[in-house]
Amino acid sequence: DAGITQSPRHKVTETGTPVTLRCHQTENHRYMYWYRQDPGHGLRLIHYSYGVKDTDKGEVSDGYSVSRSKTEDFLLTLESATSSQTSVYFCAISFKRREIWGSPLHFGNGTRLTVT
């Protein structure tokens, strides 16, 4: 799994509570991404990072924030969870080592989040 660990693997939380999902990589890669996967929508990009403290929004960033204080950790926070954020969340890294685009992404095994 290319050294990517997501935690927790499963979580059930109540509406209105904050939730933080963690993605940890052991390979010192610069580019990291958070996607959510929902039936009928495929995978949609939430946020991404191109270095420590360098992050930007993706297609569906409302209600989410991220932080990257170390190369190896990329955290996704749902500031106040809603039922529409029930989903499977995937972290991915790119093996891109220079500014040469076109590398594939390597995914973690996902976090299944249920907001009740």
Place this chain on the structure above:
Amino acid sequence: SQQGEEDPQALSIQEGENATMNCSYKTSINNLQWYRQNSGRGLVHLILIRSNEREKHSGRLRVTLDTSKKSSSLLITASRAADTASYFCATDAAFDAGGTSYGKLTFGQGTILTVHP
């Protein structure tokens, strides 16, 4: 909006048959990638084809790209029960000189392939 749209949404075949999945996209791309996802797992990269390539092979996989039609196809030959999975295309958008996509990919909704023994 979804950059990649896949067809069919579901495909059921017998072991040994070939499986073909199609992907259409809307904007100019640097490359197009195909991924496989087994139930309950993350996506696994299968093959990448660049915008200046027309066909690429990897084992039993054959990918074609037609940039004039903004479409790609994935062919799995001599399918096996172990090929049962969801398959996704993903595009890496092209930007003008000086711009970058930061490697962000836009995924289609996927094709569910079932291969019966």
